[in-house]
Amino acid sequence: MFKPKPHRALKNQSSSTSVSDLTPFNATSHLFRICVLGARSCGKTCLIERFVDGLYNTETEPTIEDTYEVITKMGNEMVTTHILDTAGEELSSGMYSSYIKKADGFVVCYKVQDHQSFTVACKMMAEIRRLRYEDVPLILVGNDFSGSDNPTVVVTKQEVNDQCNLHQIQQRYSISAENHTNVSAPFVLIAQLLLKNPPPKKRKDKIPGEE
Numbered sequence: 001m002f003k004p005k006p007h008r009a010l011k012n013q014s015s016s017t018s019v020s021d022l023t024p025f026n027a028t029s030h031l032f033r034i035c036v037l038g039a040r041s042c043g044k045t046c047l048i049e050r051f052v053d054g055l056y057n058t059e060t061e062p063t064i065e066d067t068y069e070v071i072t073k074m075g076n077e078m079v080t081t082h083i084l085d086t087a088g089e090e091l092s093s094g095m096y097s098s099y100i101k102k103a104d105g106f107v108v109c110y111k112v113q114d115h116q117s118f119t120v121a122c123k124m125m126a127e128i129r130r131l132r133y134e135d136v137p138l139i140l141v142g143n144d145f146s147g148s149d150n151p152t153v154v155v156t157k158q159e160v161n162d163q164c165n166l167h168q169i170q171q172r173y174s175i176s177a178e179n180h181t182n183v184s185a186p187f188v189l190i191a192q193l194l195l196k197n198p199p200p201k202k203r204k205d206k207i208p209g210e211e
């Protein structure tokens, strides 16, 4: 079971248990950076917070940029994951190519009741495949807001299949931040894929917010 513990947002908090406090003598440690992309208000922050601390917060402020840290033991491996939460602005903002170039894996999110958010997700997936090597982990998640006022699903399975094939998505998940459905799965899978096929060791840049 992949249980994220302990955690902290890297910003605005000064202390956490360090990896070395937790790492068994013979364990290998890894640092993976996962970027969460998608249109504004499709539930990116709710998904991340559900995963990181188990809470569902409907009072989220619009995100500018936040980084969360999760330390996990997977088998004999100690995995530190930095999850970058993004705003959901237009791809043309220029920040996105920087995010895309620096991350080791991607979760692209859309809201299944909002077709425009799916269109944005498709553009983001295309941009990831344009800028990055072909097998960088890329997971598509459809967040189901069916508990809210607008329950009609407007994104069809066929178009999801077509886009997943087009952009060589490793996996897709139906999720619900509200109902706590599949919130760990995308992050766990990316960590597993990166353990099997680690990212290059030397990175020139840091994600904004990292120390």
Ligand SMILES: Nc1nc2c(ncn2[C@@H]2O[C@H](COP(=O)(O)OP(=O)(O)O)[C@@H](O)[C@H]2O)c(=O)[nH]1
Binding pocket: 038, 039, 040, 041, 042, 043, 044, 045, 046, 047, 057, 058, 059, 060, 061, 062, 063, 087, 088, 143, 144, 145, 146, 147, 148, 175, 176, 177, 178, 179
């Ligand atoms: N019904 C429902 N509403 C959600 C869910 N996830 C997010 N929301 C709502 O959508 C709002 C925006 O979510 P947020 O995570 O801030 O979107 P972001 O801009 O993509 O980070 C939240 O305040 C919630 O009210 C969900 O799984 N179900």
Ligand SMILES: [Mg+2]
Binding pocket: 044, 045, 046, 060, 061, 062, 063, 085, 086, 087
């Ligand atoms: Mg947000």
